[in-house]
Amino acid sequence: MKKRIGIGTWSWGNKLFWNYKSANDDDLRETYNETLQRGFDLIDTADSYGTGKLQGRSESLIGKFLKETPSAQKKRIQVATKLAPYPWRIGEKGFNKPFFKSLERLNNKLDIVQLHWSTAKYNPWQELGLLNNLCDLKDQGFDFKIGLSNIGPQRLTKLINFLAKREKSLNSVQIQFSLLAPDLKKQYQVKKICEENNIDLFAYSPLSFGILCIDPDKEEKKENSFIRNALFENFKKPTYELRRCLKKIANQRSVSQAQVAINWCCYQGTIPLVGMRKKSQVIDVSNVFKWNLNKDEFTILQDISKNCLKKMPKNPFSSI
Numbered sequence: 001m002k003k004r005i006g007i008g009t010w011s012w013g014n015k016l017f018w019n020y021k022s023a024n025d026d027d028l029r030e031t032y033n034e035t036l037q038r039g040f041d042l043i044d045t046a047d048s049y050g051t052g053k054l055q056g057r058s059e060s061l062i063g064k065f066l067k068e069t070p071s072a073q074k075k076r077i078q079v080a081t082k083l084a085p086y087p088w089r090i091g092e093k094g095f096n097k098p099f100f101k102s103l104e105r106l107n108n109k110l111d112i113v114q115l116h117w118s119t120a121k122y123n124p125w126q127e128l129g130l131l132n133n134l135c136d137l138k139d140q141g142f143d144f145k146i147g148l149s150n151i152g153p154q155r156l157t158k159l160i161n162f163l164a165k166r167e168k169s170l171n172s173v174q175i176q177f178s179l180l181a182p183d184l185k186k187q188y189q190v191k192k193i194c195e196e197n198n199i200d201l202f203a204y205s206p207l208s209f210g211i212l213c214i215d216p217d218k219e220e221k222k223e224n225s226f227i228r229n230a231l232f233e234n235f236k237k238p239t240y241e242l243r244r245c246l247k248k249i250a251n252q253r254s255v256s257q258a259q260v261a262i263n264w265c266c267y268q269g270t271i272p273l274v275g276m277r278k279k280s281q282v283i284d285v286s287n288v289f290k291w292n293l294n295k296d297e298f299t300i301l302q303d304i305s306k307n308c309l310k311k312m313p314k315n316p317f318s319s320i
């Protein structure tokens with residue numbers, strides 16, 4: 001199976017967590033151009049990446065960059081967005097307006113439309129209406145694939161059957177999946193269902209927001225947002241052993257810690273969505289295409305990850 005890696009663009013418009021600044025948009029253009037040169041074939045965004053005055057900024061930037069991309073290159077990549085099932089987006093037409101808005105911002109290149117999170121916990125009917133809405137749009141001739149996100153195994157099985165009744169199949173599921181992801185047992189159940197049904201599994205936050213890239217032996221001070229700084233401080237000590245192990249493997253192979261953490265996702269057949277906003281990160285991550293973890297390395301990482309007491313926060317909307 002061909003190894004695939006997607007580029008995540010949550011930071012291309014999000015201020016609160018990622019400290020987005022429009023002054024750095026040229027870095028993002030460079031990042032985008034470099035991914036096209038280096039074999040990445042999937043871009044993940046969402047209509048909620050950028051809110052308020054920055055509404056849909058990540059999608060708008062991608063749309064702008066797509067406009068500058070030769071059509072042959074454009075054909076080789078998939079653009080995936082996520083539509084948020086906000087409480088006011090209800091009924092079988094609830095996604096019409098946001099779908100057309102995203103399509104416009106993305107300059108008519110929209111290959112996968114994903115439900116950003118499951119509403120099963122608080123309004124199970126809402127997501128059924130919205131999925132019907134996506135099926136209707138496909139029946140009207142809009143050419144995109146359907147994806148889900150933040151979904152648990154029980155609900156996933158229900159929704160696969162629901163879509164089958166509309167003669168539609170599910171293309172992909174994206175869940176938090178990394179060495180520090182919470183509830184990995186549940187994530188492995190989702191993974192099994194995806195494998196049985198030929199559904200792509202996208203691993204989001206594969207670097208645990210960058211925590212897995214922190215050198216265990218150096219004091220680095222980066223200009224992060226307040227929340228991200230606080231998170232890093234909180235996680236440094238409990239993740240020390242795991243980061244030491246990542247660094248050891250990285251040094252033995254002359255690669256980066258980031259590459260090892262991403263290859264842990266690839267080893268298991270998932271498609272990691274790596275958040276990148278600098279050309280240098282794309283160059284580094286593209287080396288993951290050139291090597292694989294071996295079984296011993298994977299087993300050691302699994303053991304240390306299991307014993308790591310602090311895991312990333314759970315997405316509160318993820319269903320059972």
Ligand SMILES: NC(=O)c1ccc[n+]([C@@H]2O[C@H](COP(=O)([O-])OP(=O)(O)OC[C@H]3O[C@@H](n4cnc5c(N)ncnc54)[C@H](OP(=O)(O)O)[C@@H]3O)[C@@H](O)[C@H]2O)c1
Nearest residue numbers: 008009010204205206207208209210213258274275281284
């Ligand atoms: N469905 C959902 O609910 C959901 C939730 C979260 C994320 N996602 C998707 O998954 C994507 C990725 O997840 P994420 O953005 O949360 O975080 P991530 O991929 O775990 O971490 C991204 C951060 O890691 C650092 N990094 C990246 N490459 C690096 C390298 N080669 N060396 C050192 N550091 C590196 C960068 O931090 P600096 O730039 O600060 O150096 C980058 O911003 C998102 O962008 C989004 O598309 C989806």
